[in-house]
Amino acid sequence: SSTPSCTEHHTPYPFHWQLWLRRERRICRCTLTFDFMEVKGTAYYSGVRRLASSDSVVENPYFTSKWKVYWWNSKDWEEYNQVTDVSAFLLQKITEEDVSECVFHIGRQEYVFHVDAMRQTNVTTGFSRDVRCRPSYCSPDSMTLIPTEPVGGPPGENFSVDPLQEFTSWYPPVWCLESGRDYSLVDLPAGTRAHRSVLKLFHESLPETVVDIVSIQQVQNLLHWDKYQRSSCCLSSGAPPLPRDDQRRLGGHNNFDPRMAGFNGASYGSGCYFARAASYAHQYSVRWGRDATRRVFLAKVLVGKVSLGSEAYRRPPPLDRRASRFLLYDACVDDVHRPGIFVVFDSCQCYPYFLVTYKVLPRVVDIR
Known part of the structure; x- marks a missing residue:
């Protein structure tokens, strides 16, 4: 200080x-x-x-500067995010004052990095591109040195527990309904473990440099949660609760009512659509109010056994067309091996776990 x-x-x-x-x-x-x-x-x-500030964890253990290396792809600056070893190598060479150039490889391609000129040259083609080193963005929320938990909250709320991890109780750890109510929206205080966990998951595909989180609220609805939990106990086969791989946290759009299916398309079936990445759900979010905020749900979805979807499906296809037609898949996907979109046809298979309100950051900044 x-x-x-x-x-x-x-x-x-x-x-x-x-x-x-x-x-x-x-x-x-x-x-x-x-x-x-x-x-x-x-x-x-x-x-x-x-x-x-210093990028040395010894000199500056708390707010250490973190740097990223970018190359010009003829349209925009692209980070060496797919080849982290190259990024670390280039960062090391940039800090060495006595190095004028060095050689590195990306796949089978060999490049010469000219440190003084901050350019990379393809050894085979001779084509050169600019390279830049920039500090990593840090949001005000990430600058909290010692996150503190709220004091004096309603009994039962436990913001120090990660609600996205598995828990043994019937209801999530961040759950405390007022007496006489069966529905509530609970704000997750910034800096708590629960808030940081949801924030991290959301920013995996929508980074802090693109969107600003306004609030994160947990949806507490006794009726719908009980239906969801009972469905998890008997999905597909009446077996015990599903393993974690079959219960996913996904971004939701198209509402949670299968009767609304088709409003934004039904390429993989007439059901409720969910996506792995928040960035995909963002495409279907709507701006609200004067401040143009947007909202998406981080949902818990029981996907179970999945099949490739079809526009003709109004329910999942049979597990085995030669056997009983009443044994169906649990959900449909866009790709069976690497699914990015999940479609469920029963509202009991999904629960709107958290409501994330955010707004897109402008590219142009007014200096005042």
Whole structure:
């Protein structure tokens, strides 16, 4: 923390942007060029710089700067996210001041990385692309040093337990309905383990640089939860509760009522559609209100035995067409081997576990 005698710059984030004010500050819209660190489109700012904390965990164990390496794919900057060993290798070479160039491989392709020029060159074709090193974005929520649990909440709520993990009780750990009510929306306090768990899952496909989470609420509905739990005990065969692989956490759209099927298409059957990635459900979300927030459900879905879907299906197909026609698959998918979309035809097989409210971050930033 800063002290009155310290002349150094202090900020609660790993990096901080500063603009050099030339004239009286006003509301303006301008363009920042990262390559030359220049501000264009305004006469009020003449320079810009980025202050970064140390990337050493020894010198800075709490808010360590994390860096990412990108290459220009002719349309946009793309991170070396599929080849993490290359990214780490390039980061190491960038920090070595006495290295002018080095060689690395991606698959069968060999490249020369020119550290001084920040360019990679394909040894076979001679084609060169720009390379850039940028700090990883950190949201204000991730800057909480020691997350604290709320004090004095209603009895029964346990925000220190991950509600996405398996639990032995009939109801989830974050569950406390008021007396006389059978339905409630419970806010997950920011910084708690329950909140961080849902946040992490959501940001796997919709990162913090794209969307801003407004709130996360758990849906507590006794009637629908009881139906879901009973279905998990007897799905397909009347067997004991399903293993974890057959109970998935998926993003939901098309509502949770199979009677609404077909409103946004029914390529894999007339049922309730769920997706692995929140980014897919985002495509079907609707903007609400003046602040243009969106909402998607993180749902618990009993998928059981799955079959490839078809537009003609109004229920799952038979497990064995030569046997009894009453023995059906439990759900349909877009790909049996690597499913990304799941369709269920019985509302008892799904439960709207959490309601995530968020908004898309604008690409243009107003500097005030």
